[in-house]
Amino acid sequence: xxxxxxxxxxxxxxxxxxxxxxxxxxxxxxxxxxxxxxxxxxxxxxxxxxxxxxxxxxxxxxxxxxxxxxxxxxxxxxxxxxxxxxxxxxxxxxxxxxxxxxxxxxxxxxxxxxxxxxxxxxxxxxxxxxxxxxxxxxxxxxxxxxxxxxxxxxxxxxxxxxxxxxxxxxxxxxxxxxxxxxxxxxxxxxxxxxxxxxxxxxxxxxxxxxxxxxxxxxxxxxxxxxxxxxxxxxxxxxxxxxxxxxxxxxxxxxxxxxxxxxxxxxxxxxxxxxxxxxxxxxxxxxxxxxxxxxxxxxxxxxxxxxxxxxxxxxxxxxxxxxxxxxxxxxxxxxxxxxxxxxxxxxxxxxxxxxxxxxxxxxxxxxxxxxxxxxxxxxxxxxxxxxxxxxxxxxxxxxxxxxxxxxxxxxxxxxxxxxxxxxxxxxxxxxxxxxxxxxxxxxxxxxxxxxxxxxxxxxxxxxxxxxxxxxxxxxxxxxxxxxxxxxxxxxxxxxxxxxxxxxxxxxxxxxxxxxxxxxxxxxxxxxxxxxxxxxxxxxxxxxxxxxxxxxxxxxxxxxxxxxxxxxxxxxxxxxxxxxxxxxxxxxxxxxxxxxxxxxxxxxxxxxxxxxxxxxxxxxxxxxxxxxxxxxxxxxxxxxxxxxxxxxxxxxxxxxxxxxxxx
Numbered sequence: 001x002x003x004x005x006x007x008x009x010x011x012x013x014x015x016x017x018x019x020x021x022x023x024x025x026x027x028x029x030x031x032x033x034x035x036x037x038x039x040x041x042x043x044x045x046x047x048x049x050x051x052x053x054x055x056x057x058x059x060x061x062x063x064x065x066x067x068x069x070x071x072x073x074x075x076x077x078x079x080x081x082x083x084x085x086x087x088x089x090x091x092x093x094x095x096x097x098x099x100x101x102x103x104x105x106x107x108x109x110x111x112x113x114x115x116x117x118x119x120x121x122x123x124x125x126x127x128x129x130x131x132x133x134x135x136x137x138x139x140x141x142x143x144x145x146x147x148x149x150x151x152x153x154x155x156x157x158x159x160x161x162x163x164x165x166x167x168x169x170x171x172x173x174x175x176x177x178x179x180x181x182x183x184x185x186x187x188x189x190x191x192x193x194x195x196x197x198x199x200x201x202x203x204x205x206x207x208x209x210x211x212x213x214x215x216x217x218x219x220x221x222x223x224x225x226x227x228x229x230x231x232x233x234x235x236x237x238x239x240x241x242x243x244x245x246x247x248x249x250x251x252x253x254x255x256x257x258x259x260x261x262x263x264x265x266x267x268x269x270x271x272x273x274x275x276x277x278x279x280x281x282x283x284x285x286x287x288x289x290x291x292x293x294x295x296x297x298x299x300x301x302x303x304x305x306x307x308x309x310x311x312x313x314x315x316x317x318x319x320x321x322x323x324x325x326x327x328x329x330x331x332x333x334x335x336x337x338x339x340x341x342x343x344x345x346x347x348x349x350x351x352x353x354x355x356x357x358x359x360x361x362x363x364x365x366x367x368x369x370x371x372x373x374x375x376x377x378x379x380x381x382x383x384x385x386x387x388x389x390x391x392x393x394x395x396x397x398x399x400x401x402x403x404x405x406x407x408x409x410x411x412x413x414x415x416x417x418x419x420x421x422x423x424x425x426x427x428x429x430x431x432x433x434x435x436x437x438x439x440x441x442x443x444x445x446x447x448x449x450x451x452x453x454x455x456x457x458x459x460x461x462x463x464x465x466x467x468x469x470x471x472x473x474x475x476x477x478x479x480x481x482x483x484x485x486x487x488x489x490x491x492x493x494x495x496x497x498x499x500x501x502x503x504x505x506x507x508x509x510x511x512x513x514x515x516x517x518x519x520x521x522x523x524x525x526x527x528x529x530x531x532x533x534x535x536x537x538x539x540x541x542x543x544x545x546x547x548x549x550x551x552x553x554x555x556x557x558x559x560x561x562x563x564x565x566x567x568x569x570x571x572x573x574x575x576x577x578x579x580x581x582x583x584x585x586x587x588x589x590x591x592x593x594x595x596x597x598x599x600x601x602x603x604x605x606x607x608x609x610x611x612x613x614x615x616x617x618x619x620x621x622x623x624x625x626x627x628x629x630x631x632x633x634x635x636x637x638x639x640x641x642x643x644x645x646x647x648x649x650x651x652x653x654x655x656x657x658x659x660x661x
Contacts, residue, residue, distance in 0.1 A: 031091065032049045032050070032051075032052055034049055034400070034420070034422070035398075035420070036389070036394065036398045036399050036400065036420070037389070037390045037391060037394070037398075037399075038390065039387050039388060039389060039390065039400065039424075040387070040388050040389070040390045041386070041387055042384070042385060042386045042387070042446045043446055044428060044429050044430065044443075044444070044446060045386055045387070045426060045427070045428060045429060045434075046087075046088050046426070046427045046428070046429050047088075047387045047424050047425075047426050048088040048090070048424065048425050048427070049422055049423075049424055050082065050088075050090045050091065050092070050414075050423055050424065050425050051080055051092050051422060051423035052420070052421055052422045052423075053421055054070060054072055054078070054416075054421040054422065054423070055072040055073065055074060055075045055421060056072060056073035056074065056075075056418040056419075056421065057070045057071070057072055057073075057403065057404070057416040057417070057418055057421060057422070057423065058070075058071045058072075058073055058105065058106045058155070058403050058404055058416060058418055059071040059106050059107055059108040059119075059157070059335075059403075059404045059416075060108070060404040060405070060406040060414060060416050060423070061108045061109065061110055061406055062406055062407070062408050062409070062414075063079070063110060063114055063130070063132040063135070064110075064113075064114030064132045065114075065132040065133060065135075066081070066082075066408065066409060067079045067080065067081050067132065067135050068080045068081075068082070068406065068408075068414060068423070069098060069108060069117070069135075070404075070416065070423070071104055071105065071106055071107070071108050071119060071404075073104075073105045073106070073418065074102050074105075075100075075102060075104075076097060076098070076099045076100045076101045076102065076104055077097075077098045077099040077101075077104060077108065077117075077119060078095060078096065078097055078098065079094075079095070079096045079097075079098050079135035080092055080094070080095055080423070081093045081094045081135075087412075087427050087431065088412070088425050088427045090425055096135050098117070098130075098135055098136065098137055099117075099119065099128065099137055101119075101121075101141075103121035103122070103123070104119050104120065104121055104126075105120070105121060105122065105154060105155060106120060106155035106156065106157065106221075107119055107120035107125070107155065107156045107157045107158040107170075108120075108158065109158040109159065109160050109168075110130075110160075111160065112160070112162070112165065114130070114132050115129065115130060115131075115132075116128070116129060116130060117129075117130035117137060118144075118158050118160070118168070119158075120155075120156035120157075120158055120170070121156070122148065122149050122150065122154035122155075122156070123146060123147070123148055123149045124143050124144075124145060124146040124148065124203075125143070125144045125145040125146075125156060125158060125168070125170055126141040126142065126143060126144065127141065127142045127144055128140075128141055128142070143203045144168065144195065144197065144200065144203065144204065145168070145170055145195055145203065145204040145205075145206055145209075145210075146203050146204070146205065146206070147188070147205045147206050147207055148170075148172050148188070148206045150172070150173065150174070150175040150189070151175050151176065152173070152174065152175055152176050152177070152179075153173030153174050153175070153218075153219045154173075155171075155173070155221055156170055156171060156172060157170070157171040157220075157221055157222065157223040158170060158223075159223045159224065159225060159232075161225040161230065161232065161264050161265075162225060162227070162230075163225060163229075163230030163263070163264065163265035164194075164230065164264035164265050166196060166197055166198035167194045167195065167196060167197065167211075167264055168194065168195045168197050169192065169193070169194045169195075169213065169223060169232065169264075170192070170193055170194075170195065170206065170210075171191075171192045171217075171220045171221065171223050171234065172188060172189065172190070172191055172192075172193075172206060173189075173190060173217075173218065173219035173220070173221070173237075174189050174190045174218050174219060174278070174279070175189055177239060177240050177241065178239060178279055178303075179218075179278075179279055180279060182215075182216065182218070182278055182279050183216075183279055183280065185212075185215060186207065187207065188206050188207035188208075190215060190216060190217050190218055190219070190278050190279075191212065191214065191215040191217065192212075192213045192214050192215075192217060192220055192223070192232075192234060192261060193206065193209075193210035193211060193212055193213060194210060194211040194213060194264055195209065195210045195211075196211075211264075212273045213232060213261040213262060213264075213272055213273065214234075214259065214261045214262075214271070214272070214273065214274060214275075214276050214321070215273075215274075215275055215276070216274075216275040216276040216277045216278045216279075216281075216320065216321075217234065217236055217259065217276050217278060218236060218237060218238055218239060218278040218279070219236060219237040220234035220235065220236045220237075220259065221235065221236075221237060221333070221334045221335070222234060222235035222333050222334055222335045222336035222347065222348070223336070224336045224337055224338055224345065225338070226338055226342055226345075226368065226371050227338055227339075227340055227341070227342045228341075228342035228370070228371050229263070229267070229342070229370075229371030229372075230263050230264065230265040230267065231260060231261075231262070231263055231269075231371050231372075232260070232261040232262060232263065232264060233258060233259065233260055233261070233324070233336060233345065234258075234259045234261060234336070235256065235257065235258055235259075235333035235334075235335075235336045235347055236256060236257040236258075236259055236276075236323070236333070237256060237332050237333065237334075238254045238255065238256055238257060238278075238282055238283070238329070239254060239278070239279075239282060239303070240330070240354050241354065242254060242282070242303060243303075243304065244290060244291055244292075244293075244301070244302075244303060244304065244305075244306075245291040245292060245305060245306060246305065247291055249286075249289050249290055249291075250329070250330075250354065251286075251289070251329070251355055251356060252285055252286035252289055252328070252329050253282070253284060253285050253286055253289055253290060253329055254282030254283050254284065254285065254301075254329060255282075255283045255284065255285030255297070255298070255323075255326035255327055255328065255329055256326070256327040256328065256329065256330070256331050256332070256333050256349075257276075257283055257323035257324075257325070257326055257327070258323055258324045258325040258326075258327070258333075258336075258345075258347075258366070258373070259276055259321075259323050259324060260324045260372075271321055274320075274321040275319075275320055275321065276320065276321045276323070277300050277315060277320040277321070277322075279303070280302060280303060280310065280314065280315065280320075281300040281301065281302055281303070281314070281315035281320045282300060282301060282303060282315075283298055283299070283300055283322065283323050283326045284296070284297055284298065284299050284300070284301055284326070285297060285326055285327070285328060285329050285380075286329075292306065293312065294312075295312070296378050297326055297378040297379070297380055298322060298323060298325070298326040298377045298378045299322065299378075300312075300315040300316070300320055300322050301315055302314060302315050322377065323377070324372075324373055324377060325366070325373055325375065325377060325379065325382050325383075326377075326378075326380075327349075327382075327383055328359050328360075329352075329355070329359070330352035330353070330354060330355050330359055330360070331349040331350075331351065331352060331359050331360030332349060332350040332351060332352065332360055333347050333348065333349050333350070334348050334349075334350045334402070334403050334404070335347065335348045335402075335403060335404050335405045336405075337405040337406070337407070337413075338368070339407070339411075339435040339436070339437065339438060340407075340435060341435075341436070341438060342368055342369075342371065342438075343367070343368055343369065343437070343438020343441065344365050344366065344367060344368055344437045344438035344445065345365070345366045345368055345373075346363060346364070346365050346366075346386075346405055346413060347363070347364050347365070347366060347383060348362075348363055348402035348403055348404070348405055348415065349361065349362050349363070349364065349383075349402065350401050350402060350403060351392075351395055351396055351399075351401050353396065357392070357393075358392040358393065358395040358396065359392065360392075361388065361389045361392055361395045361396070361399050361400070361401060361402070362385050362386075362387060362388035362389065362402065363385075363386050363387040363388070363402050363405075363415055363426065364383040364384055364385050364386060365383070365384050365386055365437060365445055366382050366383055366384070367382075367384075367438060367445055368438065369438075384445055384446060384447075386426065386446075387402075387415070387424070387426055396419060399419075400417040400419065400420050400422060400424070401417050401418060401419040401420070402415050402416070402417055403415075403416045403417065403418045404416040407435055410433065411433025411434055411435035411436065412425050412426070412427050412433070412434055412435075413425070413426040413427075413434040413435070414426075428444075432444075
């Protein structure tokens with residue numbers, strides 16, 4: 001058997017490689033259909049729909065074993081595992097409910113060791129023990145922070161900063177569009193706080209407890225830690241239906257915001273704990289549309305009718321903290337996620353509902369360096385679009401609406417869309433990690449013009465855009481396996497020839513590039529002159545006969561091995577059958593012993609009942625005797641009876657002394 005084991009193994013590897021190539025191509029063909037037009041993707045990027053039929057998916061987070069946990073609004077938390085053929089070639093392998101709780105609506109986080117799962121409802125933050133091996137919670141929920149219920153803006157985003165272990169950061173929005181109570185710090189409205197989990201002994205009250213990172217933050221949904229400096233950044237949804245000096249300016253004002261809240265690692269910052277303006281002050285986007293305003297993009301201005309109390313002076317840098325960057329009004333940023341190098345921050349813009357021309361509905365990237373955004377605070381081009389809807393006029397009903405972001409272990413970016421119940425993966429067309437984009441990688445963030453060109457690739461099932469980048473990537477991997485399997489197979493044949501007529505195969509000048517060149521391209525580059533076939537005319541007939549005889553001998557040995565294996569299997573089956581019979585006999589004996597033991601126990605119980613009855617009878621008898629003695633004593637204690645008994649005693653005994661009987 002050992003003589004041909006290598007041959008069988010190489011042949012199997014060759015077949016497996018060919019099958020893998022076919023399977024990869026099949027699994028990467030569009031299988032999920034979107035009900036809307038294909039997204040527009042920036043040059044150099046690919047967006048692929050990989051999961052659907054979810055219930056309003058919001059926050060997403062990968063566990064330590066690679067399962068994607070999804071907060072489904074009005075449902076709970078679901079774990080998705082993927083069949084992964086590389087790059088964006090992904091499909092859902094399993095779907096499992098982890099937490100069944102209809103109050104969970106957005107926030108999700110994992111502890112550093114992956115063994116604790118955190119999630120939030122409008123009222124509280126919860127924690128569960130979690131097993132990433134089988135995607136299950138292994139404990140009842142523990143309430144960490146409570147007293148956060150609002151009538152509006154009910155999401156509570158969670159963050160466990162790596163630069164400040166043991167702290168939990170929680171965001172809480174306003175209770176209405178224009179929440180006057182947010183001006184009172186004691187209400188806890190429109191604030192971001194950090195809570196110490198290390199020495200926690202009781203449930204925290206959000207209003208009264210925690211370290212204040214910032215207030216006057218209308219609805220900071222997106223929350224992230226910059227990985228190099230440890231700075232805490234948020235993205236804010238600003239006010240709707242704004243008026244100033246009697247004019248409606250809500251179409252393009254105020255702007256959405258990127259806010260810097262300082263640090264939790266001990267680094268000092270004047271931003272930490274400051275008032276960021278709401279509900280009195282807001283950031284300018286379209287400066288020319290704001291009456292009586294002399295500032296620039298990103299400067300804060302007062303809402304309503306101006307007077308000596310309410311004016312832009314009260315909103316200046318001395319009184320309020322301005323945002324780090326400002327975005328187009330009403331785009332509704334819902335998540336921010338940094339790459340590990342700190343060179344880029346990705347932001348989801350959920351999309352507007354109160355503009356004549358819908359805005360947002362996209363995923364954008366902001367370039368960072370040295371812990372800070374590269375663009376100045378008055379920039380209008382800092383956010384570069386990567387994936388967007390091709391036609392916002394169909395929104396919000398006819399398009400995807402981005403919410404949550406998450407990195408997997410391969411540096412691929414995943415995005416949830418709550419309106420469509422879907423998950424997308426965003427990858428680089430060149431095969432590099434999406435997370436490598438940023439200031440330290442030239443050209444990985446496209447220009448604004450390129451980002452809006454839609455020249456990237458979409459693989460969304462029903463989309464008409466090409467998925468050639470994906471196909472070449474997966475086929476190249478299978479092609480390599482096929483070529484090397486072919487080489488191994490030929491080497492095995494050489495061994496069978498025992499040195500006679502070796503096949504001289506060399507591959508020269510073949511360029512095999514990662515994520516490129518399908519098998520046809522590789523084989524096309526092979527110079528057939530490099531494959532030196534043996535001169536059959538010069539071979540002796542005896543060599544062919546010898547080879548045939550050798551193969552026949554090997555086949556006979558193989559058949560003998562198969563027959564011997566079948567015989568050993570039959571013997572094993574016979575032994576197993578005997579063991580099964582022995583086990584059955586043992587089970588019958590145990591059953592009979594059990595019945596006998598039950599009879600003995602029943603007899604003992606009957607005997608115990610009889611003994612108890614006898615004991616009760618004996619006690620009753622002696623109680624009766626005692627009661628009789630008592631009655632006699634009572635009777636003897638009566639004077640009249642005593643005299644009669646004494647007289648009767650004297651009559652019967654004559655000289656006997658009077659005495660008590």
